[in-house]
Structure formats: C-alpha cells, structure tokens
Amino acid sequence: MPRYNDYDFSLLENVTIVNADSPANDIYKEETLLTVEVGCGNGHFLTAQAAAHPDNTFCGIDLKSERIVRCMQKVRAAALENIRFIVGDAMLALDKCFADGQIARIYMTFPDPWPKKRHHKNRLFKPEFLDIVWNKLKVGGDFVFITDHEEYFEWSKAFAESDSRWDITFCGAIGENDDREYLTQSLFGEKWKREERDFYLLEFTKK
Numbered sequence: 357m358p359r360y361n362d363y364d365f366s367l368l369e370n371v372t373i374v375n376a377d378s379p380a381n382d383i384y385k386e387e388t389l390l391t392v393e394v395g396c397g398n399g400h401f402l403t404a405q406a407a408a409h410p411d412n413t414f415c416g417i418d419l420k421s422e423r424i425v426r427c428m429q430k431v432r433a434a435a436l437e438n439i440r441f442i443v444g445d446a447m448l449a450l451d452k453c454f455a456d457g458q459i460a461r462i463y464m465t466f467p468d469p470w471p472k473k474r475h476h477k478n479r480l481f482k483p484e485f486l487d488i489v490w491n492k493l494k495v496g497g498d499f500v501f502i503t504d505h506e507e508y509f510e511w512s513k514a515f516a517e518s519d520s521r522w523d524i525t526f527c528g529a530i531g532e533n534d535d536r537e538y539l540t541q542s543l544f545g546e547k548w549k550r551e552e553r554d555f556y557l558l559e560f561t562k563k
C-alpha cells in the first residue's frame with residue numbers, strides 16, 4: 357500500500373480541483389457525447405471506456421486526490437486525450453463544472469455503501485443528488501448505478517421509483533455471468549465478479 361508521500365502529485369497539474377469556494381467552471385462547455393463517472397476511484401473503468409471510444413469525451417470525479425493521481429498515471433501510459441478528471445465532491449463538481457442538459461451519460465459504479473444506518477446520510481445517492489444528475493443530463497441521457505450492496509440498491513430504487521422525471525430501463529439483480537462492461541472494467545466489479553457476488557443495477561433515462 358503506497359504512503360501518501362509516494363504519490364506523484366505533479367500529475368494533478370492540469371486537473372480541476374473543486375471545493376465549496378470554487379467559482380463556476382465551464383471547462384466542458386463545448387463538449388458533446390460527454391460521459392461522466394462520479395466516484396471514479398483509480399480510473400480502471402473510465403480509462404478503459406476512453407480508450408474504447410476515442411470520439412467521445414470522458415470525465416472522472418473523485419474526492420481523493422491520490423486516486424486521481426492513479427487515474428492520471430493510466431492516462432499518461434495510454435496517451436489518452438479524451439479524458440479529464442476533477443478532484444472534489446461529486447455534487448459540487450457536477451454543479452459547478454457542467455452546463456445543464458450537457459451530459460449524455462453518468463455512471464456511479466460501486467459507490468461506498470455506508471451500511472450502518474447512522475451513516476446513511478453519507479451516501480451519495482439521495483434525492484438532492486438525483487436532482488443534480490437530472491439537471492446535468494440531456495433529455496434521453498442515462499444514469500447508471502451499480503452496486504453489490506442489496507440494501508443500498510433497495511434504498512436507491514425507492515428514490516428512483518418515486519421520481520416521475522425518469523424512465524427506468526433496468527432495475528434488478530444481475531449475476532456474475534452478466535458481461536456488461538462495468539463488471540469487468542471496474543476494479544471492484546472485476547474483483548467481486550471473481551468472488552461470484554450478485555450485483556444490482558439501476559439504469560434510467562431522463563424523460
């Protein structure tokens with residue numbers, strides 16, 4: 357396990373840092389076919405997507421700067437030019453860095469489940485979060501949420517089903533035999549697929 361000082365933070369030179377005091381930032385103003393991952397971790401999934409889809413633009417957001425250093429190492433190694441990263445809270449970053457109706461797809465893959473009831477307030481999936489996701493997606497844009505945590509899935513499903521602004525296109529369990537990309541390209545997806553866990557998927561489209 358590397359220590360904090362072992363990370364090469366100079367790789368963050370061109371990475372946007374967002375906090376509560378940051379001004380609005382329209383770095384993605386001109387972009388179309390934009391895919392965003394919130395809580396992108398070490399960037400396994402999103403860098404694989406960027407390599408597979410060179411004509412699209414990708415943006416990963418994560419709270420932890422050392423994870424974004426890992427992402428930037430992958431970007432350098434693969435010489436990717438269609439992907440950027442933001443260090444910061446996902447809700448703040450979505451709010452400040454993107455125009456309303458701009459994003460084609462938002463992924464949230466294997467977010468921290470915060471299983472204890474007293475910690476549920478820390479979960480990213482909540483009505484305020486869904487409001488921001490809805491605002492930033494294009495009409496017809498998708499939000500994809502995947503977790504291995506059944507109770508977190510049920511909690512999220514209840515919010516989604518009570519919100520008439522969405523068409524729910526998939527809502528349920530998928531097995532380890534499912535070959536969707538995010539089960540093999542995400543670090544957690546890949547690990548848990550090997551462990552033959554069940555996964556839960558919510559896919560919905562902005563009406």
Ligand SMILES: C[S@@+](CC[C@H](N)C(=O)[O-])C[C@H]1O[C@@H](n2cnc3c(N)ncnc32)[C@H](O)[C@@H]1O
Nearest residue numbers: 395396397418419445446465466468542543544
């Ligand atoms: C369990 S990891 C999953 C990483 C990746 N999506 C994957 O599937 O491999 C969850 C990630 O979400 C990030 N995270 C947690 N809360 C966040 C927030 N409010 N805003 C942005 N990132 C967040 C964490 O730092 C962590 O890297």
